[in-house]
Amino acid sequence: MIPDEIIEQVRESADLIGIIGEHVELRRTGSDFRGPCPFHGGTHRNFAVIPKKGMFYCFVCHEAGDVYTFFMKKLGMDYPTAVREVARRVGITIPERGGPTGPDPREPLFAAVATAADWFARQLRDSPEAEGARKYLESRHVTMEQAQIHALGFAPRGTAFLDAMKGLGLREEVLLDAGLIVKRDDGSKTPRFRGRLLFPIHDLRARVVAFSGRILGEGEPKYLNSPETPIFHKGQLLYNLHVARHATRKAERAILVEGQFDVLRLSLAGFEEVVAPLGTGLTEDQAALLQRHAPHVVLLYDSDDAGLRATFRAGDVLLRHKLRVSVATLPEGEDPDTLVQNKGAAALEQALKDSVDVLERKIQILERKGFFGSLPGRRRALDRLLPTIRAATDPISRDLYISRVAEVAGVRKDVLEREVDPKGFTAPPLRQPPPSSTVLPSNAEKSLLILMLSGEPWRARVVEAIDADEIEFPVYRTVFEALADDAPDRLDETAARAYESLQAEGLRDEQPDVVFGRSVNWLEARRLDREIARKQQEIDLAPEADKTRLTLEKRALANERNAKRPSWKILEHARRKGAPGS
Numbered sequence: 001m002i003p004d005e006i007i008e009q010v011r012e013s014a015d016l017i018g019i020i021g022e023h024v025e026l027r028r029t030g031s032d033f034r035g036p037c038p039f040h041g042g043t044h045r046n047f048a049v050i051p052k053k054g055m056f057y058c059f060v061c062h063e064a065g066d067v068y069t070f071f072m073k074k075l076g077m078d079y080p081t082a083v084r085e086v087a088r089r090v091g092i093t094i095p096e097r098g099g100p101t102g103p104d105p106r107e108p109l110f111a112a113v114a115t116a117a118d119w120f121a122r123q124l125r126d127s128p129e130a131e132g133a134r135k136y137l138e139s140r141h142v143t144m145e146q147a148q149i150h151a152l153g154f155a156p157r158g159t160a161f162l163d164a165m166k167g168l169g170l171r172e173e174v175l176l177d178a179g180l181i182v183k184r185d186d187g188s189k190t191p192r193f194r195g196r197l198l199f200p201i202h203d204l205r206a207r208v209v210a211f212s213g214r215i216l217g218e219g220e221p222k223y224l225n226s227p228e229t230p231i232f233h234k235g236q237l238l239y240n241l242h243v244a245r246h247a248t249r250k251a252e253r254a255i256l257v258e259g260q261f262d263v264l265r266l267s268l269a270g271f272e273e274v275v276a277p278l279g280t281g282l283t284e285d286q287a288a289l290l291q292r293h294a295p296h297v298v299l300l301y302d303s304d305d306a307g308l309r310a311t312f313r314a315g316d317v318l319l320r321h322k323l324r325v326s327v328a329t330l331p332e333g334e335d336p337d338t339l340v341q342n343k344g345a346a347a348l349e350q351a352l353k354d355s356v357d358v359l360e361r362k363i364q365i366l367e368r369k370g371f372f373g374s375l376p377g378r379r380r381a382l383d384r385l386l387p388t389i390r391a392a393t394d395p396i397s398r399d400l401y402i403s404r405v406a407e408v409a410g411v412r413k414d415v416l417e418r419e420v421d422p423k424g425f426t427a428p429p430l431r432q433p434p435p436s437s438t439v440l441p442s443n444a445e446k447s448l449l450i451l452m453l454s455g456e457p458w459r460a461r462v463v464e465a466i467d468a469d470e471i472e473f474p475v476y477r478t479v480f481e482a483l484a485d486d487a488p489d490r491l492d493e494t495a496a497r498a499y500e501s502l503q504a505e506g507l508r509d510e511q512p513d514v515v516f517g518r519s520v521n522w523l524e525a526r527r528l529d530r531e532i533a534r535k536q537q538e539i540d541l542a543p544e545a546d547k548t549r550l551t552l553e554k555r556a557l558a559n560e561r562n563a564k565r566p567s568w569k570i571l572e573h574a575r576r577k578g579a580p581g582s
């Protein structure tokens with residue numbers, strides 16, 4: 001057998017247009033090429049070659065496949081011969097292995113599933129019973145032409161499928177092994193998929209290995225997948241990866257969506273780097289698979305509560321595999337389908353470009369729900385952020401995450417580090433260094449700038465409440481100074497970009513006075529933290545006689561600070577005292 005990697009490498013290097021062009025006169029139409037079909041001998045340009053997908057398709061006789069299939073169907077080669085022929089043309093040497101190399105024992109299963117896929121696709125096109133399926137696709141803005149290119153199918157009710165397969169000479173035990181039929185309690189056999197719209201699932205060699213069937217009308221489950229078979233391991237494949245793997249390299253990202261329909265929708269809008277898990281949550285194996293194909297994953301799930309839970313679960317799995325993970329959010333009330341219908345593919349691309357880091361997205365949501373406004377809320381927020389910090393196995397990401405969460409939750413970084421990784425904890429130096437200034441933008445700083453941008457009276461109130469040097473993030477300090485001076489035209493390029501993004505963000509649906517109070521308190525608490533640290537140094541160096549007085553002063557500062565922003569220790573104390581539910 002020829003190794004998979006070589007088969008892939010050869011396929012990718014092949015000049016599909018050139019090779020097919022030797023047999024068919026092709027002309028460019030948009031991003032595809034069209035010509036008369038060499039299989040059914042047509043004269044009209046119904047035969048499409050789609051280089052982006054590495055495939056061909058005839059809209060009349062429905063022959064379809066990749067460069068290997070073309071040689072097999074056109075010149076009657078078997079698969080290994082087709083691979084060797086293409087390899088020869090692209091100049092790749094295929095190692096001849098010594099020893100006996102028999103045919104793949106799973107070959108009958110691949111053949112059975114491919115035969116079934118053809119039959120299901122034909123039902124969707126022609127069968128009167130598939131009218132409901134065709135109507136459904138129409139309602140989702142999928143044309144029959146698009147459905148055919150994506151090889152969608154229809155499984156009728158009843159036993160027509162089983163009869164047809166038997167008529168084609170397929171044995172029941174092969175159909176059983178391929179997961180296409182099931183055995184009933186009474187020993188009789190019945191098709192696995194009945195009354196469903198079928199999405200074929202391909203392996204990385206672009207062979208159909210299984211199906212995912214969506215129910216039409218009422219019934220459970222909504223989606224039914226093929227069972228695990230010798231050729232289909234659900235956890236180790238991703239829907240559409242055979243197409244997306246090529247596109248991810250160019251796009252430098254993969255888009256992960258919830259289901260097959262989202263993949264279809266994005267693919268129709270011109271996004272090829274899209275994959276979906278197969279009906280369950282994202283598995284560790286699937287994340288590892290994705291990691292081999294893209295450095296960055298954008299999660300595009302529903303924005304409802306269930307969708308968000310799924311988003312963050314998938315996010316943690318991906319972080320564990322050292323992927324960069326961000327979350328795209330669609331405008332309220334839109335899904336990828338409606339967004340593309342209403343505002344075009346550009347709106348979707350913008351949403352993908354605007355995606356934010358998965359931890360930042362979590363913080364945004366907790367903030368919006370008011371978690372950071374109260375003491376118990378902050379503790380609960382931390383409990384929700386900790387799994388994501390722990391999932392970040394890459395040390396740099398983890399350190400950035402810890403800094404960010406320490407800041408947003410008002411917790412000391414070293415305390416948070418201990419909480420994240422109790423075993424890795426090393427004792428702190430005897431004397432606390434003064435808190436180092438953060439290099440990350442702070443939420444409080446950001447919120448105050450957004451308030452200022454809303455105009456008077458907020459601009460004046462913020463200027464009155466804080467000084468420019470209390471803004472630690474340099475870009476924000478520049479913006480603050482420009483706003484305080486009412487001279488936004490003075491901004492350099494970086495600051496101007498920050499200015500614009502703050503303006504775009506706006507206050508969302510928060511009350512300005514609540515934001516103002518919380519943010520000013522936070523900056524005030526940060527200033528007090530520094531004073532407390534200084535006081536402690538003073539105490540350490542002071543003669544015994546002064547220590548009592550200085551300690552009292554420090555305690556007064558701490559009380560003041562705690563009123564502004566309760567510290568982690570106090571939270572811990574409250575918890576030990578038996579705060580319910582902790």
Ligand SMILES: [Zn+2]
Pocket residue numbers: 037038039040041042047058059060061062063
């Ligand atoms: Zn044809």
